[in-house]
Amino acid sequence: MKLKVYADRMSQPSRAVIIFCKVNRIDFEEVRVDISKRQHITPEFKEINPMRKLPAIVDGRFKLFESHAILIYLACVFPGVADHWYPTDLFKRAKINSVLDWHHSNLRRGAVEYVKNTTLAPALGLPLDPQAAAEAEKVLFSSLSNIESVWLKGSGRFLLGGNQPSIADLSLVCELMQLEVLDEKDRSRILSPYKKVQQWMEDTKNATRPHFDEVHQILFKAKTKLQKVRLMSTNSENLKTKLASRM
Amino acid sequence: MKLKVYADRMSQPSRAVIIFCKVNRIDFEEVRVDISKRQHITPEFKEINPMRKLPAIVDGRFKLFESHAILIYLACVFPGVADHWYPTDLFKRAKINSVLDWHHSNLRRGAVEYVKNTTLAPALGLPLDPQAAAEAEKVLFSSLSNIESVWLKGSGRFLLGGNQPSIADLSLVCELMQLEVLDEKDRSRILSPYKKVQQWMEDTKNATRPHFDEVHQILFKAKTKLQKVRLMSTNSENLKTKLASRM
Known part of the structure; x- marks a missing residue:
């Protein structure tokens, strides 16, 4: 089966x-x-x-x-x-486990809560929560900073100095891809300080193409839809302001 | 070395x-x-x-x-x-990994945030946060309920129906032990609905004695100290009330 x-x-x-x-x-x-x-x-x-x-x-x-x-x-x-995804070498495996464990309460927590409380909450029937978003932003920035300076410290293109991706690269990059649904300016503000992180995301995408792009299609569609909603909301605000200024 | x-x-x-x-x-x-x-x-x-x-x-x-x-x-x-701590059998191992992964965003998150925001925050130089405590309590109760009905579903004494403890039993029971620093009535309120959880905690303690008790000594001392602080604070409140009623 x-x-x-x-x-x-x-x-x-x-x-x-x-x-x-x-x-x-x-x-x-x-x-x-x-x-x-x-x-x-x-x-x-x-x-x-x-x-x-x-x-x-x-x-x-x-x-x-x-x-x-x-x-x-x-x-x-x-x-x-292939062995590089989760090496049989116990030392390499232990380090990958360490990244995966770290992910839960750091990058995942920061990214999920930030995206939810700035963007996705209404679609889930919840209110946006700016305070929760601010707290999540701190966790997200701290996580990105640690990916940049600790996990991507080595000379390799992937986490832990690897030259080929592991399941940790795939898991963490998929997490960061969720930021695609944010307003593009906001996404850029969050990621732009982290040059190594951006390059690592590209490298992980390249190592898993064409599947990476194909599986993320639904996310890009959601991004376009959310951008339209934002644009309509901004236009409507502008119209209100125009009308108010004429009254 | x-x-x-x-x-x-x-x-x-x-x-x-x-x-x-x-x-x-x-x-x-x-x-x-x-x-x-x-x-x-x-x-x-x-x-x-x-x-x-x-x-x-x-x-x-x-x-x-x-x-x-x-x-x-x-x-x-x-x-x-011994093999039971983290079995070489890939299916058993996968299930233990599943419990350990689940732990991060569920039991750990609920227990840590609840203990911090009801009890330990002042010792860490932070204010107590009743709203955060209320949210953590929900996560904690949901986690305890899932341990009781999902992870302890089998006939064995330990998680996943095991007859001997795994690293998941040890990790999760140590997490729950942190509730010892709460007010005893509150701890009892939280744990008492979960009979299987209580029995499993006892079984895990028994399986790891005398080390379990010895390593937890510091926590029991902290518990006693916090109880004294609570008692003094209650007595002082009572005295204030008495004095106020005579004025």
Whole structure:
């Protein structure tokens, strides 16, 4: 029975798992679970992942969730996955685990909360929260600074001085791609101080093309849609100001 | 050269690593880094862990931080660590990774933020934040509920239906032990609905005695100290009320 990957490509860890499967030619079936339609909280999906989060996989009778655990499992179980993704060398592996653990409470927390509280909250039926956004921004900047100065310290193009990407590169870059839905000026303000981070993102994209771009299509569409909404809102504000100035 | 473990026993992930070493008779030197004296932000410690967090280890020339990554490394590298701590079976290992990943943004986030914002903030030079505490409480309750109904679903005494503890049991129970510094009534209110969780905590303590108790001594001392402070503050409030009623 083919590996099933339950995913919503709007979710960054879902994208990391799908890209990993495609790049490594793992034969899988993608089962779309649309978060915006609340398909992740149905009783059917609870059978797959009782925590109701994406991504999740079913491999034969084996069920698993949490994207880092999934990436490690796929790298270890599927033959043909190149060693650089999750090296058998215990020291290299330990360092990758360290980056992945760090990710949870740092880059992920900062990026998710910032994007939610500046942009996506209304789409989730929540109010925008400027204070939460300000706190998340601090975590995000501190995380980017640590990626630049600690994880990208070596001479290699990838995290931990590697010359080829690991699952940590893929996971963290997919996280940062979520910033695409921000206002473009804001995204540029956040990323522009971090030259190494920008180059590493490019290198990770290049190492996983064409799958990287294909899997991110949905995000670029969402970006265009959100830009239109912003433009309409700005035009409407301008019109109000014009009318008010004539009264 | 002996393994060095940089730790502050007031930090729950530090305790998990120390207990793991002791239970598995790993020969190590504990280097105390006192967070209350801000020793974790010194230039010397930055050489050990550039992220300035505890615990961290130095094994020969190899440096590592993030407690889950450390526990996995120790379980894989040191001979004599029993298989149940981090089984070589890839399916069991994947499930343990899943629990450990889940821990970061759920139990850990809820417990750390709740304890900080109801109790420890003043000791860290921060104000108590009731709103943040209320939000953390939701995450904490949801996490406890998921431990009870998902991770402790099986018939075994430990997480994932195991009959012997894994590094996930140790990590999560050390996290929950941090609730000891709360007011005892509040701790009881939080834990009492979760009977399986309470039994599992006891079972994990029993499986790692006498080291579990010994390594937690500092926490019990802090608990006593905080109780005295609370009592004095209550007595002083009572005195004020008495005096006010006589005026």
